[in-house]
Structure formats: C-alpha cells, structure tokens
Amino acid sequence: MVDSGAAQAQAQAQARAGGRSGPRRKKEIFAVSLELLAGQGYDAFTVEGVAQRSGVNKTTIYRWWPSKSELLRDALLHSGTLAFDLPDTGSLTGDLTELAARVEGLLAEPQTRAVVEAALVGAVRHPAMRELVTQFLEDRLGRHQPLFTRAVERGELPADLDSALLVDAVAGALWIRLLVRRRPVSEDFTGQLIALLADGISAARERAGRRRG
Helix, strand or coil, rough: CHHHHHHHHHHHHHHHHHHHHHHHHHHHHHHHHHHHHHHHHHCCCCCCHHHHCCCCCCCHHHHCCCHHHHHHHHHHCCCCCCCCCCCCCCHHHHHHHHHHHHHHHHHHEEEEEHHHHHHHHHHHHCHHHHHHHHHHHHHHHHHHHHHHHHHHCCCCCCCCHHHHHHHHHHHHHHHHHHHHHCCCCCCHHHHHHHHHHHHHHHEEEEHHHHHCC
C-alpha cells in the first residue's frame, strides 16, 4: 500500500515541476510555431504540426491555446523574435534613427524576415491573422510610446501628434525597401528618411504653435 503522505508529496513535487517547466515549454512552442509559420504560411500551419515538432502533446497545447490564431498571437507577442530594446539617445532624431536601424536589423535576419512576410501575407487573406497582426502592431506601438512621450517633454513633438504616424512611416518604409523592393538599407537611405520625417515634424510643431498663439 502506498503511503498517502508520500503520494501527496510526490504529486505536489510533480505539480511544482510542471509549473517550472511551463514557461520553458511555452518558449519552445513559440519558437516552433514561428518556424512553421515562416516555412509553411498561415494556411498550412496547424497545432498538430506544432505538437509533432515540439514534442508537446497537442491536448496540452489546446489547453493553453484553443486555436491556432491564439497560439500565433502569443508567439508573435511573447517569443522575443521580433523584440528589441527601446532606444534612448536623448533626441527624437537620434531615437528614430536607432529605431530604424533596429527594425532593419530584425528584417535582415532570414528567419525573422520569413516570419514577418508570412504574417503579412496571412493578414491579407485571413481575418484571424489580420487581427493577430493588428494586435502585434498595437502592442509594439504601446512599447514605443515612452520614446514619443520623452520627445513631447523635450518640446520636439507637439503633444497632439499621433505617434502611430511616425512608427508606421519608419517601419513601413523599411518593410517596403526590404520585403518588396528587396534592396538593402544604407545609411544614406535611413538618413534621408529621418530627415524627411524631421521636416514634417518641424512643420507640425509650427502649426501647433500657431494654433496655441
């Protein structure tokens, strides 16, 4: 007969071990999910494929994520594949230049580029994937907000300027350059892009000043 106290202790130990392994297993699942998304696209992506590649039972995956879109949402948001530290150079122009460099660095990696391409293609064809991409972009805009808050405090940006315009302008120009035109991003290209944005920001600041006056 198994001692009830020993059995209870063993169960508690297993539960604690499972709790510790949960984040590690999720990290592995996220990595596999993005790898399969990049290689197969959204249409061919399946939870069963993730389970087979990761070695995690599909019932466990479905318990954590009831659908493939929810799994991909968390993989995009929390895997760290598309993440980078927010720049803080002391000026808006410097921050935007560094932001462009970090976005370019991510897209220069073949695996990361493939993930972004697969996500964008899926967003065009599938409402669920479109919602995922929208959530991802909103999450990144929220993470970038301190950059623009500092710029407002320094007087470099009018307080009512929509910061999403700047993020979309920087990221969109780089995406078109790298993913569509398939051309490298030179320092000259980045410099001209930021200078163009700086001119627009200056004009917006002047308009805001005239409204206040």
